[in-house]
Amino acid sequence: MAARNTARKRAFQILFEGDQRGADVRTVLADWVRHSRTDPRQPPVSEYTMQLVEGYADHAKRIDELISQYAVGWTLDRMPVVDRNILRLGAYELIWVDETPDAVVLDEMVQLAKEFSTDESPSFINGLLGRLKELKPSLRREA
DSSP, rough: OHHHHHHHHHHHHHHHHHHHTOHHHHHHHHHHHHHHHOOTTOOOOOOHHHHHHHHHHHHHHHHHHHHHHHOOOOTTTSSSHHHHHHHHHHHHHHHTTTTOOOOHHHHHHHHHHHHHHHHSSHHHHHHHHHHHHHHHHHHHHOO
């Protein structure tokens, strides 16, 4: 599963970069793929990374609505950029990727928060994604 862990980390980095640059994540993904093909120092972008980024892009509006709706006390634009993009990635994988067990998604996103964000972020991410997990059956019907 180390390959999936790496794929998630790269997908998070692409979402983060797109958010920071104000660029479409598909454009950032294409840049990463191009760099990996032309610069031997750059690792390849895995199929799963591409699936995660493209899947998020397909559902971005709905994902942001869900995060905004269930993030008690936080608006999306006030949320730390790292947390916002971990939540985006986690919400996509949790709700739309059936092959990944929910517990794995939550654990992986908490690990990303531990690595890249603040001390409070892991519990915030776990709580919000946990709420989305509880609501998953109804959220899928709405999607």
